[in-house]
Amino acid sequence: xxxxxxxxHYQCLDxxxxxxxxxxxxxxxxxxxxxxxxxxxxxxxxxxxSENRKRELLxxxxxxxxxxxxxxxRRRQERRESTLDSVQEQRIPEFAHYRGEALRLTREVLxxxxxxxxxxxxxPIAHLRNIEADEYDQxxxxxxxxxxxxxxxxxLCLDPARVVxxxxxxxxxxx
Numbered sequence: 777x778x779x780x781x782x783x784x785h786y787q788c789l790d791x792x793x794x795x796x797x798x799x800x801x802x803x804x805x806x807x808x809x810x811x812x813x814x815x816x817x818x819x820x821x822x823x824x825x826s827e828n829r830k831r832e833l834l835x836x837x838x839x840x841x842x843x844x845x846x847x848x849x850r851r852r853q854e855r856r857e858s859t860l861d862s863v864q865e866q867r868i869p870e871f872a873h874y875r876g877e878a879l880r881l882t883r884e885v886l887x888x889x890x891x892x893x894x895x896x897x898x899x900p901i902a903h904l905r906n907i908e909a910d911e912y913d914q915x916x917x918x919x920x921x922x923x924x925x926x927x928x929x930x931x932l933c934l935d936p937a938r939v940v941x942x943x944x945x946x947x948x949x950x951x
Contacts (some may be wrong), residue, residue, distance in 0.1 A: 782847060788840040797848040804841035808834065853895040856931065874934065874942040876910040882909075882932050897927040902930070907943070912950045921947065 786793050789803045813832045871878040873900060883893065890908075894901040903924055906914040915921050922940055929939035 777843070777847060782844070785843050786941075788836055789844070790866040797845065800841060800848070801845045804837060807837045810839065836937045852898070855892065866935070873946070874939040876908040876943075879928060879932070879943075880908040881938070884936065886932065888932075893931060894930065897924075897931050899924045899927060907918055910946065910950070912947050915947075918944070918947070 783793055786795065789807060791800060791803055794914065795803075811830055868882055871881075883890070890901055890904055893899065894904055902914075903916060903920075905911075907921070907924065907928070916924075924946065925940045925943050926936045927937040
């Protein structure tokens with residue numbers, strides 16, 4: 777997809793180029809609600825807007841959202857693939873136990889910043905910081921921790937089952 781096409785989709789949703797997927801979704805839902813057939817917006821304008829025009833606007837908004845969503849997914853996948861290429865070129869250190877510091881050191885050896893991990897894995901950066909710092913009391917419920925650790929381990933090309941087991945063992949000892 778060309779930069780010009782992407783720009784037009786961001787403009788359709790009244791967004792800045794490169795806005796986050798969460799922002800794109802929020803704006804899509806807002807505009808979808810705003811231009812729905814029962815929206816008070818059209819009654820306040822003082823002139824009638826045909827149902828065909830409303831459908832056309834909603835169709836453009838819908839198309840823009842799904843195109844931008846696919847673009848974000850494609851960028852995320854490209855980031856994962858480039859990380860995998862990078863990992864295969866690097867020598868990843870082995871650790872006896874995979875806790876926060878081991879994950880942080882592995883990430884640093886690979887030259888990956890925390891923002892890249894957050895973007896590629898869809899994990900809030902605050903949770904990643906807490907995972908790496910072993911701040912167990914600041915982490916979300918255990919089901920989320922398990923999911924985040926699995927995604928993080930896969931991103932770093934580590935054994936997800938081992939990382940989850942090691943980290944949760946430390947989590948259970950300290951909570």
